[in-house]
Amino acid sequence: MSSSQFDHKLSGPSLAFQxxxxQVAEYIKQLIVERRWQxxxxxPSEFKLADEFNVSQGTVRKALTLLTDTKIVTRRQGVGTFVSEHTAQDALFRFFPLQADGKGADLPKAELLSKELVEPIESVQTALSITAKDKVVKLKRRRILDNEFCMLETIYLPSKRFPDIEKREDIPHTLYHFYQTDYNQTVFKTRDSIKAVLASKSDAKSLGIEKGxxxxxxTRVTESIDGKLIEYRESKCRTDHYHYQVELD
Amino acid sequence: MSSSQFDHKLSGPSLAFQxxxxQVAEYIKQLIVERRWQxxxxxPSEFKLADEFNVSQGTVRKALTLLTDTKIVTRRQGVGTFVSEHTAQDALFRFFPLQADGKGADLPKAELLSKELVEPIESVQTALSITAKDKVVKLKRRRILDNEFCMLETIYLPSKRFPDIEKREDIPHTLYHFYQTDYNQTVFKTRDSIKAVLASKSDAKSLGIEKGxxxxxxTRVTESIDGKLIEYRESKCRTDHYHYQVELD
Structure with a gap:
């Protein structure tokens, strides 16, 4: 019975022609999600993985290349293959696209303004695919680049995935790294939607700029490596000295 | 003599440890740039390429995978490997990030407002790494999504790479495809820098919106597959019904 279930799974429509x-890459990713390795x-070596999965070493190598391309694992020449870790710097350079004009990527600082457990408003429910009953933690932060306030952030986290995070007194600047180390939530990709708006009176006060x-x-929706929506954030960014940088290829 | 030059080329500093x-991928790319294939x-088949370059078929396969990843060639299962062509639709979906709210990617239309040969202003010189003496062609366009003006574009092309383009009466909506078919300039990547601005009186008139x-x-700088800067453009985009969409991973 269990063997026929397995057969069914491998021959199901979503796996056809994969x-x-x-399939090996998917399986290794699943083991990483389940914390078999931190x-x-x-x-383990390609040889050991090949032996364990009963596939050729070449197949394991191709699977690891795929996982390297998607940044789930990292290879160190002559050493081995490691489960990727969001170091503070890493995640910032990878996911923080605001840059000071005429300068390269820099590490912004963050000032936490407030944190509270709330019922999600409708836009947050839609963005995170949750219901009004699923509580969220709301964080407000102000980002600093070049000794100037450049950005206001409102961040919503599903409380279920980040239990009691609102009680933590040690929330660091580098949230994505913190999500991984303390909540086993690894950021995999982000989807940003960008609009132009006018600064409200309260935006202006917080950022030290003029209204209007x-x-x-x-607005950003963030997906973890296990395909779950783990964060929604709204950021208001000054662009008088900064710009949002994107490369397409 | 010619053989030692070749040796020197392969052992040069930029190729160390490559x-x-x-190296094979670089070489194939160079042949594509030089139009050996349109x-x-x-x-040719992997077998033939391997034979010609005197490397293994596995090496050719890996080179073609690399060129597929960077979209320089395209593989069709069971048919062969083709030099990528910017079809109208392709290039639009790949490089046009503005989307109507609540809808997926759509094909915008374009209305050409003016075209002229001019001396580049300083910002254009800097963006394209050219001098005041290098003439540029300036195109102005208005883009249409969902039957509404959504964007104003000012496009600068180095005249040297696009000779007499300002005289053409048949400039189509899909410029990147046109650059490739008529000027042998293939877009490889774009770098966008995004800011928020207020609509000027003239922006407002062109887009049918209110000033302010x-x-x-x-602002976008575009690079061709041979690593040259081939276009600079400034686009002003409405975001009352549209947003600029970016995925990072």
Whole structure:
């Protein structure tokens, strides 16, 4: 019975025509999600993995290449393959697209203004695919680049995935790293939607600018490596000295 | 003599430690840039390429995978490997990030407002790394999504790379495809820098909106597959019904 269930799973429509190395990659990713290996930990050798999964070493190598391309694992030449860890710097450079004009990427600081457990408003429910009963933690932060306030953030986290995070007194600047180390939530990708808005009176006060100044309004939905929506955030960004940078290829 | 030049080339500093398949990929790319094969044309088989370059078929396969990842070639299962062609639709979906709210990617239309040969202003010189003596062609366009004006574009092209383009009466909506078919300039990547601005009186008139409305100002530098800067454009985008969409991973 259990064997026929397995057969069924492998022959199901979503796996049709999926090459073996992709199936192996999926499986390794699942083991990482389930914490068989911790972030930063070295995976067994290709030889051992091939032996365990009963596939060729070439197939394991192709699976690891796929997982490297999607940044789930990291290879260190001559050492081995490691479960990727969001170091503070890493995640910032990868997911923080605001840059000071005429300068390269820099590490912004963050000032936490408030944290509270709330019922999600409708836009947050839609963004995170949750209901009004699913509580969220709301964080407000102010980001600092070049000794100037550049951005106001309102961040919503499903309380179920981040239990009691609103009680923590040690929330660091580098949230994505913190999500991974303290809540086993690894950011995999973000989807930003960008609009132009006018600064409200309260935006202006918080950022030390004039009301009516044009700002970028970036709404971001963040997905974890297990495909769950783990964060929604709304950021209002000054662009008088900053710009949002995107490369497409 | 010619053989020692070749040796020297392969052992030069920029190629140090570059795996063979990367060198092969570079070489194939160079042949594509030099038009040995046209966009849309099928490459010789892996077997033939391996024979010609005197490397293994596995090396050719890895080189083609690299060129597929960077979208320089396209594989069609069971048919062969083709030089990528910017079809109208392709290039639009890949490089046009403005979307109507609540809808998916759509194909915008374009209305050409003016075209002229001019001396580049300083910002254009800097963006394209050219001098005041290098003439540029300036195109102005208005983009249409959902039967509404959504964007104003000012596009600068180095005249040297697009000779007499200002005289053409048949400039189509889909410029990147046109650059490739008529000027042998293939877009490889774009770098966008996004700010928020207020609509000027002239912006407002062109877009049918009110002066002072917040707009996105997207400045884009475009690089061709041979690593040259081939276009600079400034786009002012409405975001009352549209947003600029970005995925990071």
């Amino acid at each position: 090459p073996l190395y992709q 972030p930063g930990e070295m995976l 100044m044009p700002l970028l309004m970036v | 795996p063979l398949y990367q 966009p849309g044309e099928m490459l 409305m917040p707009l996105l100002m997207v």
